[in-house]
Amino acid sequence: MDMIFDILSWFFILAGSAFVLIGAIGVIRLPEVFTRSHAAGMVDTFGTALILLGLMFQAGGFNLVLVKLVMIGFFLFFTSPVSSHALVRAALADGAKPLAEDGSNLEGAYKEKGEK
């Protein structure tokens, strides 16, 4: 049983690390702050979630360590979107121009009054 848990734990921790690494590569490769925030979002959702999952298998059964790991995951789940949002909002407020096309012509997009 320990063996299985160890293998699962290794699998999840390595997969999580891979996603953190890909996120870091993304932060370097992508052109500007808004697109980079997507790569950073990958790190703080899937990367951390997988690493936490891997650590949970190392907690050794149902105990306080497991509960704490679940709590860390739970709070990250709520705080990470707030921090990403604050980051891009601050960039906008500072006058950074997003490298993005106007998508108001996309199907279903909200159009402001006066716009066609």
Added chain:
Amino acid sequence: MASSISLWVFLYVFWFLLSGHTEPLLLGFGAISCAVVVFIAYRMDVIDHEGHPSHLSFRIIPYWVWLCIEIVKSNIDVAKVILSPKLNISPVMFKTKANQSRELGQVIYANSITLTPGTVTLGLEDGILEIHALTIEGAKGVLSGEMDRRVCKVKGKMEGHNE
């Protein structure tokens, strides 16, 4: 008063799980610190339905499971985009309407959009979300409105008296 007590109970359980102490003296200290925190929160007038959302029902749990699956899917999509040699991104900005009737539902929706990589909510004003998407596919995914509908379902059940 009822919400103050339930906040205290919540804080005390949280304190106990984090500390793991069972000595009576330390349990007492924990109880006192939680009471002080509740008192400060009461003085700050932040014990309202938003700061202490006890009305959030368990119906949100199936939504979270669905959201986690979406997060995994979009993570794989973004990872593919990042690792592809050509880096074929097509960033796009657009606005969309959040159909939830109240702020809490709109915030759940906006947060869910930000949580899924590839889409970030830039702003939320009067129920209009401003979204930046890494690829046009991600933008279309948001505009299909499935997430919006699911949040509405959860929130509709939670705010039965409203609409």
